[in-house]
Amino acid sequence: MIEPKPEELLTQAKSFMLEREMSNQDNPIEEMELPATDEQKNSITAPKGFRSSGVHAGIKKKRRDVSILVSDYPCVCAGRFTQNRFLSPSVRISKEHLALGDIRAVVSNSGNANAATGRRGMEDAKRMTEIAAENLSLKPEQMLVCSTGLIGAFLPMDKIEAGIREASQTLASGEDDRIIEAIMTTDVRRKSSVRRFTIEEKDVTIGGIAKGAGMIHPNMATMHAYITTDARIAHEALDAALGEAVDQSFNALSVDGDTSTSDCVLMFANGQAENEEITLDHPAYPSFKSQLKQVCIDLARQMARDGEGANHLVRIVCQGAATTEEALEIGRTLATSLLVKTAIFGRDANWGRIIAAIGRTNATFDPDQVKVWIANVLLFSDGMATEYDEAKVEAGMAEEEVE
Known part of the structure; x- marks a missing residue:
């Protein structure tokens, strides 16, 4: 100091x-029972207007591996992505769709990163957004897509397409342990965080989930974090708040010094708290930013505790x-x-x-x-x-x- x-x-x-x-301990994730807490079950869908699901499509031996998170209402969305120059197809497509400004959902798989997979990898990632959009009555460009797991292998699209269809039919609020498990790879523990507060006498909630236990180093490494809020907030304010929160949490996190190809922090705000819109100069902006920062720091600490062989x-x-x-x-x-x-x-x-x-x-x-x-x-x-x-x-x- x-x-x-x-x-x-x-x-x-x-x-x-x-x-x-780090030590040389084996990771027992496929054999472990993972009881979920009440907060984990009601985390990413704790804010009003969000639903999630997670299913076992057969990418992993036993655990859930395909998931969907969707807002039932239009969203303001912001994201931060890996700085590794070998960007995976999912990161490329998500960045393109995010720039269009009309995001409603994210579809993801674990067990396979779909990275270093060339033209076919891009086609498969696009197909994931198309299948999910079709089953959610959305447009493909309203979808974000994430993949995490083994680098260099092609996605088993027959299993993933079936998993997406099943996940779209089992969406619910208050059952978030399913999506948390479905985004995990070498993680042993589920990771979630929720903050509830008021803005102008309106109840506001921020909920988040994350995965990541290895190949983690600042600038977005092998980790996914999804954060939702029912706050009504301008895109400029949301993006600035997320950027600052990420810099002081996930970008201040290191497990093994390696940065991966696929991963991101995504945040959705659907305005269902019905507060006055938060802008950069709104009196409530510092409070919102502080609450978001606490969610991100909490998730980052949980990721650090769950580091492989830690x-x-x-x-x-x-x-x-x-x-x-x-x-x-x-x-x-x-x-x-x-x-x-x-x-x-x-x-x-x-x-x-x-x-x-x-x-x-x-x-x-x-x-x-x-x-x-x-x-x-x-x-x-x-x-x-x-x-x-x-x-x-x-x-x-x-x-x-x-x-």
Whole structure:
């Protein structure tokens, strides 16, 4: 942690990074029973006017693998997508459709990413939107499409088409455990979050679900997140709020340092709360943005906890950096450092690895002003080690969550 000087307090920048230690444990997802909580069952459809479904089409051995989320009313929609240059067909098509501004639903499959599949992959992704639209009485361009799973294999379209038809016939509210399971791949735990609040005496809800346990690193990696709200909000405001929330949650998340080809955060707002439209300068915009940010951070933390073979959830806090960007650079460097990871795994308070990682960044700082804490114990200050209680630090590092 870099401690801010008194004159820098007004420009204090913080970064929030989540990092999971990895081990060689097998993932038992196909064999596990996954009981759903009440919140998971009523999460993405907790806002008014949304329905979801998830079915087993046979892509995966046992678990659900095809899903649909639909709004019964016109939506304002925003999205953020992977920065990997090998964009999957689903990402390409979703970005094209999103730009048209008339989205109502998303159809997805898990177990197969439909990435690096050439012309056929594009045709298959388009076919998914066409089949879903036909069964939902929508237009293909009103559909978004997502695929996640194994890279390089063609989609089993006979199974997927049958799954889409079945999913379109089983749409419901309050049964969201089905869609959560259907978007999961190597995940062990379902991930959902809901926030309820009021805007001008109108009840507003934001609900979200996510998948992702490996191949996760900032800038949208192997993860999907779907977020819904019944708030009435202008597209410009929704897009700005989502962008800021994503930057401070999913884009501050790292599991293994790898960024994938397929994945995204999608948000739908259908206005059924009947509040006055939220714009960037509306008094309710900061409140809405804050609630959305909490949903995204909650989902990101759940993803970090579910990292493949994970042992720890580590929260890196960087204070006093010159800019937010530099704080994020420091945080991401620490989060992806193999030496820092192994130190945490071994409960070794090796502050030397931390300052070495900080020192190789391009951030601007005075080394003599750097201070390092682990588990609320000051280890390094004024350019040298402090006299600290090693047993206390080791005990803190043994916890599931470490800061």
